[in-house]
Amino acid sequence: MTLSVRHAAGSLLVVGLSGTELTGLERAWLKLVRPSGIILFRRNIGDARQTRALLAESTSYCNSSNLRCVDIEGGTVDRLRDVVAPMPSAQAVAQTGRTALMRQHGELIAKEALAFGFNTTLAPVVDLAMPASAAVMGTRAADAAPSAVVTYARNFLLGLKAHGVVGCGKHFPGLGGGSLDSHLETPAIERSWPELWREDLAPYRDLAGELPMVMVNHATYPETRSGDQPATASSYWVTSILLKRLGYRGLIFSDDMEMGGILKYAPIEEAAILALRAGIHLLEICHSPELILRCYESLIHEAERSAGFRKLLLERAAAARRLRVARFSQPAPRALSAAQVTALREKILRFRAEIESGGK
Numbered sequence: 001m002t003l004s005v006r007h008a009a010g011s012l013l014v015v016g017l018s019g020t021e022l023t024g025l026e027r028a029w030l031k032l033v034r035p036s037g038i039i040l041f042r043r044n045i046g047d048a049r050q051t052r053a054l055l056a057e058s059t060s061y062c063n064s065s066n067l068r069c070v071d072i073e074g075g076t077v078d079r080l081r082d083v084v085a086p087m088p089s090a091q092a093v094a095q096t097g098r099t100a101l102m103r104q105h106g107e108l109i110a111k112e113a114l115a116f117g118f119n120t121t122l123a124p125v126v127d128l129a130m131p132a133s134a135a136v137m138g139t140r141a142a143d144a145a146p147s148a149v150v151t152y153a154r155n156f157l158l159g160l161k162a163h164g165v166v167g168c169g170k171h172f173p174g175l176g177g178g179s180l181d182s183h184l185e186t187p188a189i190e191r192s193w194p195e196l197w198r199e200d201l202a203p204y205r206d207l208a209g210e211l212p213m214v215m216v217n218h219a220t221y222p223e224t225r226s227g228d229q230p231a232t233a234s235s236y237w238v239t240s241i242l243l244k245r246l247g248y249r250g251l252i253f254s255d256d257m258e259m260g261g262i263l264k265y266a267p268i269e270e271a272a273i274l275a276l277r278a279g280i281h282l283l284e285i286c287h288s289p290e291l292i293l294r295c296y297e298s299l300i301h302e303a304e305r306s307a308g309f310r311k312l313l314l315e316r317a318a319a320a321r322r323l324r325v326a327r328f329s330q331p332a333p334r335a336l337s338a339a340q341v342t343a344l345r346e347k348i349l350r351f352r353a354e355i356e357s358g359g360k
Helices: 003-011 024-033 048-059 090-094 099-115 131-140 146-161 193-200 202-207 235-245 268-278 289-305 307-327 338-356
Strands: 013-016 037-039 067-070 072-074 168-172 213-216 251-254 283-285
Touching (some): 037 048, 099 338, 251 283
Parallel strands (some): 013 037
16 A cells, blocks of 8 residues: 555545534544545534634645635525525525626625635535425525526626635536435435436536536436436446536535435445546545544555556546646635624625515
């Protein structure tokens, strides 16, 4: 086993932390694993100063050109709602029909993210707002019509890009037809290939050149050639469709590998190997140090056991590094003053009021 294999295995991970400060245990395993990014949740965020300090220390153990991720979609998924102000949902913004407001949504979320030291928000959701998934997705999905989803996402991404924040289209190939929550179960989405191609995949076709990252979900699509394999573990979806059929050339990110949607299919050790074989560049593990270390060691063990997997691991790590360098090489922006944070909060509240009035 060489250092390059260990380095490659760690560089394929984006990991979560337990609290608002690093523990001694976290410092130890971060130093060992050397992941390529950190994702923070509400449990990690007290205020902007504390969050920036946590990101600065944790990413000092990471590979260079690292991801500093947060989920800010607006609406129900908004990790900064309690510390800045509640951001309106994608659906509420999209329903105004005003592209300027869609772009402003992206700009305000980018400014929030930067204020706290993040360079990536895992948004926009480009799933379709179908009746089957309404109870699970709520207002996260912008619209039922693919063209409306594309319009919202395109303008939202322009808003992020204007401030140098990276967005992530999710959840490929589409959760609109699923009625189960993939955090807990593996949804089986009973949609035919023609339906998926015409509707669910339309946003990815139209935005393939504009999405810096795509997140792959843990649902199965039994009416397609992928059968009972979750999309994250399926070379059919990741390699044959996303890479080859759609020609996607950005960074491919897994949904959280701790979720029931994947772990009810395979243990983390097997799931991680399947995901890399499928074509995924980065594996997200959002909380458990045990699962992070089991995933890391399983990749190393498989590379020791199989020369073919060792070659794949090194190639995947090299490809992911090229994509990271192209997207995440900017230094963290300067911190905002208290007055600037207050001004940003007021802008978000005015924006929210405008959206609640229908964009009038």
